[in-house]
Each structure stands twice: as C-alpha cells, then as structure tokens.
Amino acid sequence: MEMEYVNMYISSVNNSKVKQWSKLIRQKKMRDEMNSYIVEGYHLVEEALQAGLVEQLIVSEDEHHQFDFETVYTVSDAVMKKISDMVSPQGVLAVCRQNNSVPSSSNRLLLLDGIQDPGNLGTIIRTADAFKFDGIVMSEDTVDLYNPKVIRSTQGSLFRVPVLKANLFDYINKLKARNILVYGTCLNGRPLSELNTSSEHNVAILLGNEGNGVRDDYLQLTDENLFIEMSGESESLNVAVAAAIFMYHFKI
Numbered sequence: 001m002e003m004e005y006v007n008m009y010i011s012s013v014n015n016s017k018v019k020q021w022s023k024l025i026r027q028k029k030m031r032d033e034m035n036s037y038i039v040e041g042y043h044l045v046e047e048a049l050q051a052g053l054v055e056q057l058i059v060s061e062d063e064h065h066q067f068d069f070e071t072v073y074t075v076s077d078a079v080m081k082k083i084s085d086m087v088s089p090q091g092v093l094a095v096c097r098q099n100n101s102v103p104s105s106s107n108r109l110l111l112l113d114g115i116q117d118p119g120n121l122g123t124i125i126r127t128a129d130a131f132k133f134d135g136i137v138m139s140e141d142t143v144d145l146y147n148p149k150v151i152r153s154t155q156g157s158l159f160r161v162p163v164l165k166a167n168l169f170d171y172i173n174k175l176k177a178r179n180i181l182v183y184g185t186c187l188n189g190r191p192l193s194e195l196n197t198s199s200e201h202n203v204a205i206l207l208g209n210e211g212n213g214v215r216d217d218y219l220q221l222t223d224e225n226l227f228i229e230m231s232g233e234s235e236s237l238n239v240a241v242a243a244a245i246f247m248y249h250f251k252i
Helices: 016-026 027-035 044-051 078-085 118-130 148-154 168-177 239-249
Strands: 006-010 036-040 056-061 071-077 093-098 108-113 135-138 164-165 181-191 203-208 223-229
Touching: 016 027, 016 036, 016 078, 016 093, 027 036, 036 044, 036 148, 044 056, 044 093, 044 181, 044 239, 056 078, 071 078, 108 118, 108 168, 118 135, 118 148, 118 239, 168 181, 181 239
Parallel strands: 006 071, 056 071, 108 135, 108 203, 135 164, 181 203, 181 223
Antiparallel strands: 036 093, 056 093
C-alpha cells in the first residue's frame, strides 16, 4: 500500500493549527492533553524521525527540505515566528508523540528527585546516553521532560534514553526487589572514591533537587549513600556535573 502524502500551506497566524502548535511548545498542560510535544531544528527533527516519533512536520516556505514524510505543513515566515521558541527560527519543527516508559528489564538507571532546571535535566539525559545508562526515572515534581529547553539540552539523546515519570518511593522498592543496588547521593555519605564498582553493572543512582538534595525518605531506602570528595572551597557541585561524575564512575 502506497503512503498517502498530505502537504498543506498555512499563511495565517490565526489558523487553528497554528494556535494549537503555539500552545504545544509553550504550555505543559497542552502537551499533557495531546500527549505530544514539539522539537525544533534539523538535527532534532532528524533524530525524531529516526526514532519513529514524528506525527507532523512543519516547514518554513523558505526551506528546501529533503524530508520524506507523509504529513507536512508548509508555513509562512510569520507563522514560523509565531510558533517557534527560538529568537532565530531554524525553519523546521516536528510534532512528536510522547514516549513515557522505561523497559522493566533496565539494570542501569538514574533516579531524579525533583530536578527543576531544564538545562540540568537535558544535560543529565545527554550524559546518560554517553555512558550507556538504560534509562531515567524522574519524580513526579521534576521539571517537564518536554520543555523546549530540556529538549534542546539533550541534543537528541532524548530519543535514545528512555525516561519515565513515576513515584520514586515505589520504584526504588521495585528495584531492590530485583536486586538492583540503589545508591543515594548526599553530603554525609561514603566517599565515592572508596567504592569498587568494577563488578557492579546493576545499579541505580539517586540524585536530588538543586537546592535541597535528595529527600530523606528516599535516602533511607537506598543500599548505600555516597558523596563526591572535593579539595576546593565550593560546598557542592551542580547536579548535572555530579551526575556525570557518578555515571563515569559506574561506566561499563
């Protein structure tokens, strides 16, 4: 059966589709209602297409794209500026389907408790991709995964690292039932440098909110709590930097 192609042109910023896209890129409520989100720029759109998550392509009338996709909306410059989240629109966007899941067989995970900065979350996802972690489980009060700043910060790793928003208390207990070692992070834990991780491939690392760290209720569930020794005068590390150090320590 041949693919049916739909190519529509939209010039008015008052078009109902344009209003929907504008809300989709700016409002979490709309993203949740539609179970969709928008990515912007050639690199991210190509990654989304490879992942099979694209529902619609939106392309500026000035762009001569080579995308082979069945539903393409060509839009005027005014429309592109209306829906873009960037100061200088890149001329191509995609509406994508959300994918909130982590395989139940995942053995190398990050657990995130209340991360609030979009850049931090995006960087953590990108680093998890670099160190071959199976997925990320976020607490329900973590920043929206599909915030445009999060998406840009992942540089496409969002499409390779499964991410789930869940009740961390329940999830940690499920991991322990599967004999996955859960390491918390806090200032009064064991120095990370003392830990021999050469044979530990089944691990979950729990990282906390930028200001408050990991909640005590979660730290009481872990197998052990760790901290990163520092020789300078800074009291703490940025959570994305700390996550990278822990993931490097547990690399395979």
